[in-house]
Amino acid sequence: MRPIANTRTAAGIPTGRLAVWWVLASEIVIFGGILMSYVMHRIGNPDWAEQAAGTNMWIGGFNTFVLLTSSLSAVLAHHAAETEGNGPKAAKLLGLTIFGGGVFLCVKAFEWTHEITHGMTIQSHPFWSFYYTAAGIHASHVIAGMVLMAFVARDAAKGLELHRVELVGIYWHFVDIVWIFLFPLLYIAK
Amino acid sequence: MADHGSQHYVKIWGTLVVLLVISILGPLLGHPVVTLITAFGIALVKAYLVARNFMHLNVQPGFVGYLLSTCLVFMLLFFAGSSPDVMKKEGDNWRKPTVVVTGPLHHEAGGHGAAAEHGAGESHTSH
Numbered sequence: 118m119r120p121i122a123n124t125r126t127a128a129g130i131p132t133g134r135l136a137v138w139w140v141l142a143s144e145i146v147i148f149g150g151i152l153m154s155y156v157m158h159r160i161g162n163p164d165w166a167e168q169a170a171g172t173n174m175w176i177g178g179f180n181t182f183v184l185l186t187s188s189l190s191a192v193l194a195h196h197a198a199e200t201e202g203n204g205p206k207a208a209k210l211l212g213l214t215i216f217g218g219g220v221f222l223c224v225k226a227f228e229w230t231h232e233i234t235h236g237m238t239i240q241s242h243p244f245w246s247f248y249y250t251a252a253g254i255h256a257s258h259v260i261a262g263m264v265l266m267a268f269v270a271r272d273a274a275k276g277l278e279l280h281r282v283e284l285v286g287i288y289w290h291f292v293d294i295v296w297i298f299l300f301p302l303l304y305i306a307k
Numbered sequence: 308m309a310d311h312g313s314q315h316y317v318k319i320w321g322t323l324v325v326l327l328v329i330s331i332l333g334p335l336l337g338h339p340v341v342t343l344i345t346a347f348g349i350a351l352v353k354a355y356l357v358a359r360n361f362m363h364l365n366v367q368p369g370f371v372g373y374l375l376s377t378c379l380v381f382m383l384l385f386f387a388g389s390s391p392d393v394m395k396k397e398g399d400n401w402r403k404p405t406v407v408v409t410g411p412l413h414h415e416a417g418g419h420g421a422a423a424e425h426g427a428g429e430s431h432t433s434h
Contacts, residue, residue: 149382
């Protein structure tokens with residue numbers, strides 16, 4: 118017998134998917150608040166551009182490419198699970214997505230190490246406070262997504278709970294969208 | 308989920324990568340308007356493509372769109388309500404006071420120079 122959370126569809130969509138949309142709505146407020154605060158401070162303080170010049174656009178661009186590619190594997194996993202009913206294939210594609218998240222975090226670790234060792238710390242300037250806060254919260258969401266995806270992939274490999282592939286994919290795409298906005302704000306606007 | 312073949316998703320990914328390249332190369336021209344369009348305008352297009360094609364937002368019930376839009380509106384309300392205080396240094400009958408940072412933070416980070424600027428700057432002030 119399946120739990121009621123998986124079967125009740127009072128809202129017209131599966132309850133699990135409804136829950137993911139609710140989570141993402143709250144995430145919009147979290148990231149939106151940070152990004153809006155950053156934007157208003159950046160506009161009010163043009164001199165922050167000197168600090169922003171310390172970020173590396175090519176590293177940020179590479180990480181954007183990595184996240185976009187991991188989103189592709191996530192949606193292909195969804196396609197494999199829902200259209201083909203192929204759990205093992207979906208699990209492999211989710212594994213690729215997790216790998217993409219790992220590459221993103223490794224690059225981020227390399228980048229932060231370089232910046233911190235060159236004096237660009239979270240306390241050195243408000244720009245870097247926003248930079249580490251926004252990118253740090255985003256990175257924590259990447260980690261959370263990787264962990265969730267590992268659990269979903271484990272079940273999907275056995276052909277179980279394939280609907281969860283879509284749910285974790287929606288979350289991952291949102292994390293991708295947040296980075297799509299963080300990239301120009303933190304790496305390009307100088 | 309819309310009935311897209313996997314090739315459709317690969318095409319969308321290819322479009323996103325092309326837009327990413329443009330958003331990187333555009334600002335290298337050094338023109339502010341070009342930077343604004345290529346970096347931030349393209350970010351909006353990329354987010355739309357991901358939301359529509361990867362998250363399948365276009366085939367969700369209408370209330371999902373309203374739910375997310377409401378949160379975006381709250382985000383803009385926050386900006387509209389807070390930005391005058393943050394972005395302006397003075398107005399009618401008010402002037403933002405200068406904050407001078409003293410104590411351990413100032414001394415520890417002072418070697419990098421940036422913290423000293425932060426402490427003496429007019430822009431990072433309380434109300």
